[in-house]
Amino acid sequence: MLNKLSIKIVLLFLFLGVNNSHSASEKMELIEQNWPFNGVFGRFDKSSLQRGYLVYKEVCASCHGLKHVSYRDLTGIGLTKDEIKSIAGEYILMDGPNDEGEMFEREAKPSDKFVNPYENDNQARLANNGAYPPDLSLMVKARAGGADYLFSLLNGYKDFPEDFEASDGMYYNEYYPGKQIAMPSPIMDDIVEYNDGTDATHVQIARDVTSFLAWTAEPELEERKSLGVKTLFFLILLTIMLLGVKRKVWKDVN
Numbered sequence: 001m002l003n004k005l006s007i008k009i010v011l012l013f014l015f016l017g018v019n020n021s022h023s024a025s026e027k028m029e030l031i032e033q034n035w036p037f038n039g040v041f042g043r044f045d046k047s048s049l050q051r052g053y054l055v056y057k058e059v060c061a062s063c064h065g066l067k068h069v070s071y072r073d074l075t076g077i078g079l080t081k082d083e084i085k086s087i088a089g090e091y092i093l094m095d096g097p098n099d100e101g102e103m104f105e106r107e108a109k110p111s112d113k114f115v116n117p118y119e120n121d122n123q124a125r126l127a128n129n130g131a132y133p134p135d136l137s138l139m140v141k142a143r144a145g146g147a148d149y150l151f152s153l154l155n156g157y158k159d160f161p162e163d164f165e166a167s168d169g170m171y172y173n174e175y176y177p178g179k180q181i182a183m184p185s186p187i188m189d190d191i192v193e194y195n196d197g198t199d200a201t202h203v204q205i206a207r208d209v210t211s212f213l214a215w216t217a218e219p220e221l222e223e224r225k226s227l228g229v230k231t232l233f234f235l236i237l238l239t240i241m242l243l244g245v246k247r248k249v250w251k252d253v254n
């Protein structure tokens with residue numbers, strides 16, 4: 001009796017450990033999505049990641065960096081080495097110093113990290129009305145609510161309510177702390193053109209770019225989860241075997 005109970009407790013803790021869901025309490029209730037990468041058996045949807053990368057590249061990248069991701073990491077979303085080479089070649093970065101002690105510009109290589117849209121933080125602030133557009137590499141991990149928060153934020157723009165004291169150059173967003181944000185709504189229907197036939201609606205774009213940024217925040221999620229599941233099965237098997245052994249060893253003792 002006691003044994004069964006303790007096994008259940010152990011399994012419960014194991015399950016909680018593997019199921020990495022967020023449980024932070026939110027002020028405004030987030031729009032919850034059924035993400036394919038959530039849950040114990042979570043997997044990324046590669047075509048959504050590729051569409052999301054396109055959105056990042058064509059929309060978000062003019063203001064936000066992805067400094068923890070290198071171009072060659074894009075093999076993880078299913079791009080080929082040649083595609084990655086030509087993507088990297090579109091960007092110019094500052095390298096050096098060379099033998100003469102001088103800095104020089106060169107094309108980015110697949111091994112380089114994503115080139116930042118601004119040369120420094122001050123330039124970034126100047127271009128954005130004093131607000132700093134944060135790096136998005138780890139954003140999904142950095143905010144309570146994770147992917148649901150980002151998705152809600154991208155869908156949370158509204159007109160200012162009449163009694164709201166709006167500051168200059170700010171936009172009303174229900175999900176942003178304080179409800180006003182310096183980022184104008186970055187997406188709208190058809191702001192990108194998908195080449196796989198998917199309808200580029202506002203919601204679809206928000207979903208795809210959120211998936212992509214969930215991937216940049218944890219590219220090794222699939223390995224982690226499948227290791228977790230394997231470990232769980234191994235432990236269950238081990239427990240059953242140990243119970244068998246225990247029965248055998250103690251069978252003659254009363």
Ligand code: HEC
Nearest residue numbers: 059060062063128131132133134139181182183186187209
């Ligand atoms: C025109 C520049 C610009 C573009 C384009 C842009 N952003 Fe932003 N973004 C900003 C600025 C500025 C801030 C900081 C807002 C603030 O501090 O009020 C910000 C903040 C954010 C935040 C942080 C919110 C938080 O909780 O702190 C996220 C997430 C974000 N942007 C995502 C995106 C995504 C995804 C895209 C592309 C679909 C995008 N942004 C496109 C300028 C931009």
